[in-house]
Amino acid sequence: MNQNISKLCGIAGKESRLIIGLMSGTSLDGLDIALCRFTGSGQDTGIEILAFETVPYEDHFKTEVRAVFSKRSVDLEKVCLLNAWIAQQHAGMVLDCLEKWKVAPDEVDLIASHGQSIYHAPKILHRQEGFGNATLQIGDGDHLAVATGIITLSDFRQKHVAAGGEGAPLAVYGDYFIFSKKGENRLMLNIGGIANFTYLPANLDATAIFSTDTGPGNTLMDAFVQENFGLPYDRDSLIARKGTVNGALLNALMDHPFFEKDFPKTTGPELFNLAYVDEAINRAGILEAGKEDILATLNRFSATTIAGAMKRTLDKAKTFSIYSSGGGMHNPLLMEQLQAMLPGYAFQTTAALNINPDAKEALLFAILANEAVAGGNTRIGDGKKVPGVSMGKISFAR
Numbered sequence: 001m002n003q004n005i006s007k008l009c010g011i012a013g014k015e016s017r018l019i020i021g022l023m024s025g026t027s028l029d030g031l032d033i034a035l036c037r038f039t040g041s042g043q044d045t046g047i048e049i050l051a052f053e054t055v056p057y058e059d060h061f062k063t064e065v066r067a068v069f070s071k072r073s074v075d076l077e078k079v080c081l082l083n084a085w086i087a088q089q090h091a092g093m094v095l096d097c098l099e100k101w102k103v104a105p106d107e108v109d110l111i112a113s114h115g116q117s118i119y120h121a122p123k124i125l126h127r128q129e130g131f132g133n134a135t136l137q138i139g140d141g142d143h144l145a146v147a148t149g150i151i152t153l154s155d156f157r158q159k160h161v162a163a164g165g166e167g168a169p170l171a172v173y174g175d176y177f178i179f180s181k182k183g184e185n186r187l188m189l190n191i192g193g194i195a196n197f198t199y200l201p202a203n204l205d206a207t208a209i210f211s212t213d214t215g216p217g218n219t220l221m222d223a224f225v226q227e228n229f230g231l232p233y234d235r236d237s238l239i240a241r242k243g244t245v246n247g248a249l250l251n252a253l254m255d256h257p258f259f260e261k262d263f264p265k266t267t268g269p270e271l272f273n274l275a276y277v278d279e280a281i282n283r284a285g286i287l288e289a290g291k292e293d294i295l296a297t298l299n300r301f302s303a304t305t306i307a308g309a310m311k312r313t314l315d316k317a318k319t320f321s322i323y324s325s326g327g328g329m330h331n332p333l334l335m336e337q338l339q340a341m342l343p344g345y346a347f348q349t350t351a352a353l354n355i356n357p358d359a360k361e362a363l364l365f366a367i368l369a370n371e372a373v374a375g376g377n378t379r380i381g382d383g384k385k386v387p388g389v390s391m392g393k394i395s396f397a398r
């Protein structure tokens with residue numbers, strides 16, 4: 001037997017596994033690194049986050065990735081170079097963290113790497129005849145495996161697309177295993193660049209659960225603030241609070257068929273970008289608007305679309321618990337608006353369930369790697385449109 005395969009079998013059979021989850025999201029703020037200890041799999045998954053860090057990206061890294069990020073026309077040579085380079089950069093960040101945490105790389109069983117999404121093209125977005133759903137994440141797993149010496153699972157989304165899904169949100173699997181609770185209807189809300197939520201019914205019915213994107217989370221606000229204020233994001237909503245919501249612009253922003261589509265659905269900065277805002281400004285016939293007012297409107301746009309989508313699911317039952325995660329939960333104006341639009345519901349974070357909300361997405365990919373190696377027996381959804389929980393490609397370290 002190939003030594004790599006026997007090593008992998010050994011990892012699958014261990015009582016507990018150390019897995020590093022890596023997430024580089026659409027906000028391009030940094031690499032989330034979560035070192036987790038796993039026992040079991042599926043709904044018997046036991047998980048402990050031993051260490052977590054978001055390693056901020058330097059400006060140089062952001063500039064390189066932005067050269068191709070969610071752009072229809074790119075320098076193909078740059079994409080080719082970035083595929084290896086991003087993984088090598090990520091490997092360096094992982095090794096630095098392990099040194100800091102005093103963990104030797106050979107103590108770690110697996111790395112689960114999301115990579116960097118550079119283009120997300122579900123059919124509802126690209127609309128090209130003869131082509132199905134597609135999505136592209138780069139930062140190749142072989143480079144991570146060789147540079148760290150740790151078996152790496154990566155490129156989780158292709159299997160979902162191959163099985164008829166849109167490649168996202170994959171949160172549904174981890175949310176179901178870690179957060180579902182008999183007797184309690186739960187909504188797990190994640191506000192990253194794009195916002196999404198997972199519905200976990202109290203009866204644990206695996207055919208009823210789903211995750212869906214709702215539209216923009218922080219992505220439009222971030223892009224607008226970067227372009228107009230030279231800041232990475234609207235820290236503590238300080239700028240948006242100075243503005244007034246422009247009703248005509250809000251209506252124009254809301255006027256897109258994505259919001260009417262049934263769940264589950266996905267989107268990305270390929271649609272929700274500054275061109276989308278400019279187009280809405282033109283359609284609304286706005287000749288002059290203060291930048292603070294536009295930002296206040298973008299903040300309200302995210303709140304309105306997130307709350308609107310959640311409400312469609314919250315109407316299914318009398319009581320629900322809501323647990324949020326993702327950077328948007330640190331945006332106080334956005335959270336105040338959500339609370340005002342959904343009175344009677346308490347917004348807690350996943351910290352109330354002992355999971356650091358900033359680490360949640362990195363954790364979700366570690367869960368997928370744990371399933372691919374040591375689980376894979378659970379079916380979720382209708383069993384047709386989405387695969388069983390065995391996603392990711394395996395890269396051996398030697």
Ligand SMILES: Nc1ncnc2c1ncn2[C@@H]1O[C@H](COP(=O)(O)OP(=O)(O)OP(=O)(O)O)[C@@H](O)[C@H]1O
Nearest residue numbers: 025026027192193194218233235236326327330331
């Ligand atoms: N104090 C704060 N005030 C306002 N916004 C904040 C604050 N802290 C973080 N954010 C927002 O959170 C964003 C980062 O969120 P997060 O790390 O969840 O995104 P991501 O993982 O890249 O997104 P995605 O889930 O779409 O891949 C920042 O860009 C910013 O918009």
Ligand SMILES: CC(=O)N[C@H]1[C@@H]2OC[C@@H](O2)[C@@H](O)[C@@H]1O[C@H](C)C(=O)O
Nearest residue numbers: 117120168169170171192194213361
């Ligand atoms: C294509 C892609 O990278 N999508 C991300 C993005 O970030 C949030 C939202 O859009 C979600 O659909 C997805 O990530 C999470 C982790 C998911 O798959 O559940």
